[in-house]
Amino acid sequence: MKIHEYQSKKLLNEFGVPVPKSTIATDKETLLENFRDFQSKAVLKVQVHAGGRGKAGGVKLVDNSQDAVEFADKFFGNLFQTFQTGDESVVVNKILVEEASIIVSEMYLALLVDGSNQSINIIASPEGGTDIEEVASKNPEKIFSLPVNTILGPTDFHVREILDFLNLDKTLFSQLNKIIRGLYKLYIDKDCSLIEINPLILNDNNEIIALDAKITFDEDALFRNKDISELRDLSQENEVEIKTAELGIKYVQLKGSVGCIVNGAGLAMATMDVIQSAGLSPANFLDIGGGADEDKVSKAMSAVLSDGNVKIVLVNLFGGILRCDVAARGFILALKDSDGTPPKLIIRMQGTNSEEGKRILSNTKYNISFAENLDQISQILSSEE
Amino acid sequence: MSLKIDDNTKVIVQGITGKEGGFHALRCIEYGTNIVAGVTPGRGGQMFNDTIKVYDSMKEATHETGANTSLIFVPAPFAPDAILESIYSGIKTVICITEGIPVNEMIKIYKIANDLGVTLIGPNCPGLINPAQKCKIGIMPGDIFMPGRIGVVSRSGTLTYEAVDQLTKSGIGQSLCVGIGGDPIVGTTFINVLDYFIQDEETDGIVFIGEIGGTKEQEAAEYLKSINNTKPIAALIVGASAPEGKRMGHAGAVISGDSGKAESKMFALKEAGCEIVIHPGQIAETLKKII
Structure with missing residues (x-):
């Protein structure tokens, strides 16, 4: 689960990690008021769930009220795009007003889980304030990755190693120590899946400060972090994805014309690959999950049908506990409820009561092709191209 | 780390009185698995299925029955404790089906299982099955499997069934199938299972099924190269059509660069001598060419 920068910074502050002074504005009047509180010199930052805000013009150092008004008018309530959002866009409801910092050096610091060493890793780089993936590919030696022992947590000698790697003066040990231990405690206490500080800066007062902050959380742990769940901002998420998630359906909207409904994440990805290899594009990823009944199946179909780009719906249910006759009834329910022209259906169902499922679907007016296996799905799709 | 299933494999089902645990325990018994007990705190003394x-x-359960394996269906908030209880009761192989366990819990459990020499499979996995031994410790549909000499290892559940269905329909049976699970931290990795298959005299060839994200496939490829493996392996990587950044965390890509992508995984496995399955519908066909 993603949260905004201003929420991340509030958490950092609670865990003893220094951040610049700031206030959050939800309208132009508050923004101007806050701006004047900073003696009319501040950094304005749009709050959206996407990286690349700076490059897209959503971060600006402003030193007069007129520019502040202009910034507020340009962004409040409007849609915003960055290279990370792609063709989609997210709405700007909040703007952070933050005191301007004088930067001596910019660094990178992150915590995340690395499956290859089954640990939380601290990632550090002296090359901050830039796209870290670029640093990783061009200068991998500038990235330091340190697996943390889960029983010990970070230790003093770890901090000294990082201090050294970041080219920071030894006198800054206690500052960095407090930051790293604070970040690690936050990561553990709140079940984060990523904390990324880019940049972490050294300012003209010899203070280490988190100038930006991105935190994401392990959704599987939200049940024990109610305070974190409350930070969720639904305005930044895809509506269909929100609705399906509530039903335990994993749905991700994509851009193609072939919708798909599959049981299991791996088979869902394989099905998308089959669509692509037939020269078409998947309209979504959808894993219907376990324990699907007629209602859940019907809602999955409705979600796929709600996407206006969908011309074909491919159903690939295999070997699950799901009864195929129940699924068939669910599909028909959703098709009946849908307004537009019904799409072409390609159905592969194998498992409990699959013959009955096929019979139910055959007795409808819909344009349905049945497939026995993935190769047959490919052939039918190729003929549709 | 042993994945061996034989006549001595005695299984306890943790969470047997739950809906899912009960349903799958029955399916396992039907298949022939020797399930010797169930455990649900507070339900001691009850009988399951008479x-x-x-x-x-x-x-108590291990002491009374001499079980050596456990199969876990306990809901995610309580599953970490169930795994630990299993480990500290002396069980040597723990299979955890439960999906949705917090990653931070798995980091601790992985370390404990590893330190105590316990084989943990999963979580968020379909389990494992040995058709010749008529032993299924998991949730896979038993009827699609057939005894034979091909090992199957996969990160995914239903995609394993897809692969096995293709194999069985082509007349190719399986020695052992293991779903290692789809979570970032899992107890048993591709390398552990490959290592078992390569040494296993019952296994002549391997079907390897990976997917986008992380670097587990590349690590497997490195391992295969390091031991100069000669057993034939057909490898499928799914997710080539998935867009970047949707599933993987942004910073997860920091260390690995482009390595989370399907193409770099395929490249690594090809370099390690695997035959790459180019279409998910051709798993069995690809394997046939190399065995």
Whole structure:
């Protein structure tokens, strides 16, 4: 689960990690008021769930009220795009007003889980304030990755190693120590899946400060972090994805014309690959999950049908506990409820009561092709191209 | 780390009185698995299916039955404790089906299982099955499997069934199939299972199924190269059509660069001598060419 920068910074502050002074504005009047509180010199930052805000013009150092008004008018309530959002866009409801910092050096610091060493890793780089993936590919030696022992947590000698790697003066040990231990405690206490500080800066007062902050959380742990769940901002998420998630359906909207409904994440990805290899594009990823009944199946179909780009719906249910006759009834329910022209259906169902499922679907007016296996799905799709 | 299933494999089902645990315990018994007990705290003394005794604790159940394997269906918030209870009761192989366990819990459990020499499979996995031994410790549909000499290892559940269905329909049976699970931290990795298959005299060839994200496939490829493997392996990587950044965390890509992508995984496995399955519908066909 993603949260905004201003929420991340509030958490950092609670865990003893220094951040610049700031206030959050939800309208132009508050923004101007806050701006004047900073003696009319501040950094304005749009709050959206996407990286690349700076490059897209959503971060600006402003030193007069007129520019502040202009910034507020340009962004409040409007849609915003960055290279990370792609063709989609997210709405700007909040703007952070933050005191301007004088930067001596910019660094990178992150915590995340690395499956290859089954640990939380601290990632550090002296090359901050830039796209870290670029640093990783061009200068991998500038990235330091340190697996943390889960029983010990970070230790003093770890901090000294990082201090050294970041080219920071030894006198800054206690500052960095407090930051790293604070970040690690936050990561553990709140079940984060990523904390990324880019940049972490050294300012003209010899203070280490988190100038930006991105935190994401392990959704599987939200049940024990109610305070974190409350930070969720639904305005930044895809509506269909929100609705399906509530039903335990994993749905991700994509851009193609072939919708798909599959049981299991791996088979869902394989099905998308089959669509692509037939020269078409998947309209979504959808894993219907376990324990699907007629209602859940019907809602999955409705979600796929709600996407206006969908011309074909491919159903690939295999070997699950799901009864195929129940699924068939669910599909028909959703098709009946849908307004537009019904799409072409390609159905592969194998498992409990699959013959009955096929019979139910055959007795409808819909344009349905049945497939026995993935190769047959490919052939039918190729003929549709 | 042993994945061996034989006549001595005795299984306890943790969470047997739950809906899912009960359903799958019955399917396992039908398949032929020797399920000797169930455990649900607070339900000790009950009988499951009139034949299986339910205990309050793993300690009691293992002591009474001599079980060496456990199969876990406990809901995610309580599953970490169930795994630990299993480990500390002396169980040597723990299979955890539960999906949605917090990653931070798995980091601790992985370390404990590893330190104590316990084989943990999963979580968020379909389990494992040995058709010749008629032993299924998991949730896979038993009827699609056939005894034979091909090992199957996969990160995914239903995609494993897809692969096995293709194999069985082509007349190719399986020695052992293991779903290692789809979570970032899993107890048993591709390398552990490959290592078992390569040494296993019952296994002549391997089907390897990976997917986008992380670097587990590349690590497997490195391992295969390091041991100069000669057993034929057909490898499928799914997710080539998935867009970047949707599933993987942004910073997860920091260390690995482009390595989370399907193409770099395929490249690594090809370099390691695997035959790459180019279409998910051609798993069995690809394997046939190399065995």
